[in-house]
Amino acid sequence: MTREKLYLYDTTLRDGQQTQGVQFSTEEKQQIAQTLDALGVDYIEGGWPGANPTDSAFFDAAPKTRARFTAFGMTKRAGRSAENDDVLAAVMNAGTDSMCLVGKTHDFHVTTALGITLAENTENIRASIAYIAAQGREALFDAEHFFDGYKANPEYATEAVLAAYSAGARWVVLCDTNGGTLPEEIGAITRAVIDAGIPGDRLGIHTHNDTANAVAGSLAAVDAGARQIQGTLNGLGERCGNANLITLIPILMLKSPYAERFEIGVSKDALRGLTAASRQLDDILNRVPTKQAPFVGASAFAHKAGLHASAILKDPSTYEHIDPDLVGNARVIPMSNQAGQSNLRRRLSEAGLSVEAGNLALVRILDRIKEREAEGYTYDSAQASFELLAREELGQMPAFFEVKRYKVTVERRKNKRNQMVSLSEAIVVVKVDGEKKLSVSESIDAEGRDRGPVNALWTALAKDLGRYGDAVADMRLVDFKVRITGGGTEAVTRVIIDSEDAQGRRWSTVGVSANLVDASFDALLDAVNWKLLREGAVARA
Numbered sequence: 001m002t003r004e005k006l007y008l009y010d011t012t013l014r015d016g017q018q019t020q021g022v023q024f025s026t027e028e029k030q031q032i033a034q035t036l037d038a039l040g041v042d043y044i045e046g047g048w049p050g051a052n053p054t055d056s057a058f059f060d061a062a063p064k065t066r067a068r069f070t071a072f073g074m075t076k077r078a079g080r081s082a083e084n085d086d087v088l089a090a091v092m093n094a095g096t097d098s099m100c101l102v103g104k105t106h107d108f109h110v111t112t113a114l115g116i117t118l119a120e121n122t123e124n125i126r127a128s129i130a131y132i133a134a135q136g137r138e139a140l141f142d143a144e145h146f147f148d149g150y151k152a153n154p155e156y157a158t159e160a161v162l163a164a165y166s167a168g169a170r171w172v173v174l175c176d177t178n179g180g181t182l183p184e185e186i187g188a189i190t191r192a193v194i195d196a197g198i199p200g201d202r203l204g205i206h207t208h209n210d211t212a213n214a215v216a217g218s219l220a221a222v223d224a225g226a227r228q229i230q231g232t233l234n235g236l237g238e239r240c241g242n243a244n245l246i247t248l249i250p251i252l253m254l255k256s257p258y259a260e261r262f263e264i265g266v267s268k269d270a271l272r273g274l275t276a277a278s279r280q281l282d283d284i285l286n287r288v289p290t291k292q293a294p295f296v297g298a299s300a301f302a303h304k305a306g307l308h309a310s311a312i313l314k315d316p317s318t319y320e321h322i323d324p325d326l327v328g329n330a331r332v333i334p335m336s337n338q339a340g341q342s343n344l345r346r347r348l349s350e351a352g353l354s355v356e357a358g359n360l361a362l363v364r365i366l367d368r369i370k371e372r373e374a375e376g377y378t379y380d381s382a383q384a385s386f387e388l389l390a391r392e393e394l395g396q397m398p399a400f401f402e403v404k405r406y407k408v409t410v411e412r413r414k415n416k417r418n419q420m421v422s423l424s425e426a427i428v429v430v431k432v433d434g435e436k437k438l439s440v441s442e443s444i445d446a447e448g449r450d451r452g453p454v455n456a457l458w459t460a461l462a463k464d465l466g467r468y469g470d471a472v473a474d475m476r477l478v479d480f481k482v483r484i485t486g487g488g489t490e491a492v493t494r495v496i497i498d499s500e501d502a503q504g505r506r507w508s509t510v511g512v513s514a515n516l517v518d519a520s521f522d523a524l525l526d527a528v529n530w531k532l533l534r535e536g537a538v539a540r541a
């Protein structure tokens with residue numbers, strides 16, 4: 001049986017950025033776009049060009065993606081032509097092949113929020129979509145408040161979406177903007193729109209999670225005939241969030257009747273990257289991953305009750321609705337050292353380490369990871385630290401150098417202009433090839449500003465690493481995340497450092513301590529050791 005194509009439209013970088021407390025940098029947007037592209041979504045909505053400097057900069061250096069990279073904006077305002085609307089012009093000038101414009105479809109919003117007549121609004125929608133289509137570009141129309149609008153005035157809501165469709169919109173996306181419509185009603189109204197003349201393969205669904213039904217509402221629209229789903233990674237989005245693609249993707253690929261009826265752009269291989277994609281986003285946002293997140297949470301396949309754990313060991317399907325491996329997650333069975341070995345072997349092989357099944361080192365690695373995670377470490381994203389830990393247990397970790405001691409001071413004092421300034425200084429003593437080396441460094445940028453104690457430590461460490469100096473010369477620290485976490489009985493500080501080198505490699509390392517500077521130094525040492533490994537450095541016996 002041929003399966004029908006179902007399109008996935010990701011709006012993490014636009015509606016996801018409307019989440020309280022979320023503001024992606026341009027680099028973070030680039031990183032997320034690459035992850036989405038690797039996952040296999042069909043559209044990546046990058047943001048609203050012209051609305052803020054970050055979005056504009058992101059579109060200026062738009063990533064090259066296989067997915068259709070889409071700019072978001074709104075329909076032209078009344079009293080001016082589409083050609084002369086400056087907000088629309090900024091969206092058009094972003095130069096993307098696809099553009100998604102939001103427009104009003106609820107009569108109350110037209111008269112109250114916009115203060116124009118219904119006819120004027122319909123004309124704004126028509127003219128804006130026609131303007132995009134006339135340039136041979138793909139137009140999408142986000143029908144804002146469509147379901148509430150349809151309930152209040154079905155004739156007008158239908159007129160508004162038909163205007164977009166007739167003007168050439170490739171997709172008309174029905175939005176449950178306030179998130180209050182329940183799945184059954186979403187299905188019925190979607191069917192009514194199809195009956196009114198817009199075919200299902202031109203209809204999309206955009207739901208919000210205000211009643212925790214965004215995923216169910218999206219599926220109801222698909223059941224009714226819609227063929228595009230809009231959503232976000234981890235369900236980010238305005239207020240309670242959008243439909244969670246991290247939940248929807250495995251449902252569409254693994255659950256009946258969707259798996260049999262539909263084809264989406266995500267391959268089975270890419271599906272295995274789902275857990276990593278979800279955790280990468282949490283990492284970027286410096287959020288603790290939700291343990292109970294369906295499919296990807298650390299508890300999604302954790303079996304605590306004795307009855308469960310015992311049956312699971314006989315056959316995992318006794319208490320699991322899918323094999324966790326399919327989504328890149330791992331089974332957790334407390335007390336069983338066998339748990340998670342296949343997952344561990346896969347992670348090791350990603351680090352270039354091939355370890356045969358049954359090797360006792362696997363048990364030791366798992367034990368150490370568990371111990372360290374109890375202390376506050378996390379290895380989900382800190383792949384470089386994970387590799388170093390594994391190498392130690394496998395006897396494959398060279399001792400390049402030894403840190404004998406270090407010291408950091410931070411001083412606040414008045415400068416000549418009577419301004420309070422800070423100055424960080426570090427001293428690091430290392431032993432390389434039997435020889436002690438003492439380096440002192442201040443951390444000051446080109447404008448004379450203090451770059452902080454961790455930077456001072458890094459520059460002191462890198463200053464004299466003897467014959468390893470050249471190998472780390474092109475390395476720089478690009479991100480630094482701090483989180484206070486409950487490790488054991490006391491709160492500890494976890495630091496994750498992202499480093500980069502001139503060859504475009506980027507790696508993450510983790511350090512934990514009750515002391516912020518110690519935790520940072522711990523992560524820093526891992527970063528340097530990983531770089532030395534990659535450079536093929538050889539330690540002298």
Ligand SMILES: CC(=O)SCCNC(=O)CCNC(=O)[C@H](O)C(C)(C)COP(=O)(O)OP(=O)(O)OC[C@H]1O[C@@H](n2cnc3c(N)ncnc32)[C@H](O)[C@@H]1OP(=O)(O)O
Pocket residue numbers: 018048050051052074075076077078087102103104113114124144177238
């Ligand atoms: C449902 C959604 O989530 S849609 C996405 C919403 N996202 C955002 O709002 C974030 C980005 N937005 C922005 O940065 C700004 O709102 C901008 C740059 C787009 C516009 O800024 P401003 O010109 O200062 O307008 P402001 O934000 O104050 O108000 C929006 C204006 O657009 C009008 N408007 C709102 N929706 C539409 C629409 N679909 N079509 C035409 N005009 C619209 C409003 O009536 C208002 O006009 P007014 O100032 O003449 O009353």
Ligand SMILES: CC(=O)C(=O)O
Pocket residue numbers: 015102142143144145175176177178206208
């Ligand atoms: C367009 C959009 O984000 C909404 O209506 O919710």
